[in-house]
Amino acid sequence: MKIYLAGPEVFHREAEAIGKAKASLCQQYGHEGLFPLDAGVDGTDLMPHDHGLAIYRADVAMMEACDVIIANVTPFRGPHADPGTAFELGYMRAQAKTCLAYSNMPGLLAARIVSGDEAGRDATGLAIEDFGMADNLMLEGAVTEAGGIHMPEMLSEDDLYWDFRAFEACLKALD
Amino acid sequence: MKIYLAGPEVFHREAEAIGKAKASLCQQYGHEGLFPLDAGVDGTDLMPHDHGLAIYRADVAMMEACDVIIANVTPFRGPHADPGTAFELGYMRAQAKTCLAYSNMPGLLAARIVSGDEAGRDATGLAIEDFGMADNLMLEGAVTEAGGIHMPEMLSEDDLYWDFRAFEACLKALD
Numbered sequence: 001m002k003i004y005l006a007g008p009e010v011f012h013r014e015a016e017a018i019g020k021a022k023a024s025l026c027q028q029y030g031h032e033g034l035f036p037l038d039a040g041v042d043g044t045d046l047m048p049h050d051h052g053l054a055i056y057r058a059d060v061a062m063m064e065a066c067d068v069i070i071a072n073v074t075p076f077r078g079p080h081a082d083p084g085t086a087f088e089l090g091y092m093r094a095q096a097k098t099c100l101a102y103s104n105m106p107g108l109l110a111a112r113i114v115s116g117d118e119a120g121r122d123a124t125g126l127a128i129e130d131f132g133m134a135d136n137l138m139l140e141g142a143v144t145e146a147g148g149i150h151m152p153e154m155l156s157e158d159d160l161y162w163d164f165r166a167f168e169a170c171l172k173a174l175d
Numbered sequence: 176m177k178i179y180l181a182g183p184e185v186f187h188r189e190a191e192a193i194g195k196a197k198a199s200l201c202q203q204y205g206h207e208g209l210f211p212l213d214a215g216v217d218g219t220d221l222m223p224h225d226h227g228l229a230i231y232r233a234d235v236a237m238m239e240a241c242d243v244i245i246a247n248v249t250p251f252r253g254p255h256a257d258p259g260t261a262f263e264l265g266y267m268r269a270q271a272k273t274c275l276a277y278s279n280m281p282g283l284l285a286a287r288i289v290s291g292d293e294a295g296r297d298a299t300g301l302a303i304e305d306f307g308m309a310d311n312l313m314l315e316g317a318v319t320e321a322g323g324i325h326m327p328e329m330l331s332e333d334d335l336y337w338d339f340r341a342f343e344a345c346l347k348a349l350d
Contacts, residue, residue, distance in 0.1 A: 011301040052306030056316025077288070077297065078253025084311035086258035090265030113252070122252065126186040131227030136259035141231025 001174075004063050004092065005035045007072025008082040009161045018161055025164060029171045034062050063091055070170045071101040073135055073149060074160060079112040081135050093142045100173060101143040102150040102166035104159070109135050147173045176349075179238050179267065180210045182247025183257040184336045193336055200339060204346045209237050238266055245345045246276040248310055248324060249335060254287040256310050268317045275348060276318040277325040277341035279334070284310050322348045 003026055009018045019035030026033030039058030043051035063069070069092040073081035081103075093099050105112075110130040116123040120130065133140040134149040143149060150169040178201055184193045194210030201208030214233030218226035238244070244267040248256035256278075268274050280287075285305045291298040295305065308315040309324040318324060325344040 008301065011304070013296070013300055013302075015302075047307075048305060049307045052304070052308055052312040053316055053319060056312050056319075059313065060316070073258075077255060077301075080252060080255075081258045082311070083248075083256040083258055083261035084313040086261035087265035087268075087311070087313040087317065090262035090267075091269040092265075093262075094266040094269035121188070125188055126183065126252075127188075129186070129227070130223060132222075132224045133227055136257070136262070137227040137231050138234065138259040138262040141228055141235075142262065144228060144231075 001031045001068050002066040003031050003033045004066040004069045005033050006069055006085045006088040008076040008085060010037050012161050022167060025168060025171060034066060036062055063088060068098040073101045073139055074104040081139060086139060089139060089142055099142045100146045100170040102170050103134050104152060104155060104163055104166060106151040106154055109133055176206045176243050177241040178206050178208045178243045178245055179241040180208050181244055181260045181263040183251040183260060185212050187336050197342060200343060200346060209241060211237055238263060243273040248276045248314055249279040256314060261314060264314060264317055274317045275321045275345040277345050278309050279327060279330060279338055279341060281326040281329055284308055
């Protein structure tokens with residue numbers, strides 16, 4: 001099967017190597033992993049906004065070609081998953097494709113959000129979702145049939161993008 | 176048309192009133208706005224995780240019933256959109272439904288992210304997307320045909336969830 005490898009590691013300094021490592025693991029399980037890093041778009045002659053749109057279109061085409069998504073929903077710049085990854089999970093789910101997810105920051109969402117003065121609300125007064133889930137219920141709901149959001153034991157900050165145990169748990173769940 | 180009203184205001188203390196105000200604006204433009212606050216799910220007898228999943232299923236059913244999504248991608252707990260909203264935007268986009276979005280925090284993504292020591296990277300070394308877009312390129316790409324991410328002039332923190340000018344710009348773009 002073709003697997004869309006969604007996650008914020010596309011922004012990592014070593015994105016290319018991380019993508020190769022994940023694709024290699026996919027191969028070990030008999031699948032083909034497609035990593036959306038720039039999706040082969042050459043932006044040299046494009047204005048930034050057009051370059052961004054070209055990557056969007058290439059990523060959509062890549063999702064259309066895939067049967068499965070494994071989404072890395074590790075919290076990104078805050079307590080929640082990267083919105084690009086969340087978008088892609090929704091995109092694949094709507095097409096009834098197999099959706100799996102993992103997070104390299106174990107623990108529940110509610111435990112990651114700093115509480116404000118008011119019970120059950122954050123510092124800006126917004127409710128903290130407390131459903132015993134790792135992130136927003138739309139993300140967890142999308143992958144429930146596939147075993148929920150897979151998580152490793154606690155790991156160090158250095159390993160956040162280089163630990164593939166939870167990713168591999170998704171590959172195993174796929175078999 | 177039936178419009179799915181996605182956004183993090185479902186977590187607001189005044190969520191119900193905000194949802195009513197948005198639905199009322201939809202009606203003025205001849206549409207029906209559906210606000211996913213709990214989606215009518217009674218969770219009294221459910222364990223938290225099952226309650227969350229019941230809301231997920233009800234929200235998905237509501238999206239299936241809608242022709243359009245207007246996504247509030249105002250930054251939520253950080254520089255990015257709420258991942259639940261991003262998921263829903265992807266879900267509707269995959270079904271080729273009309274996708275619109277607005278943000279009540281005007282300005283470009285790159286301007287909202289604190290830079291680290293390295294050029295073009297945040298404090299944790301992750302690349303800052305700099306495509307002249309308001310958020311992740313998947314979100315902006317999904318709504319480009321509908322005029323991009325609509326934004327008002329700068330507004331106060333108090334109005335963040337109560338200013339409907341950019342939301343109304345989406346309704347106008349829909350006509």
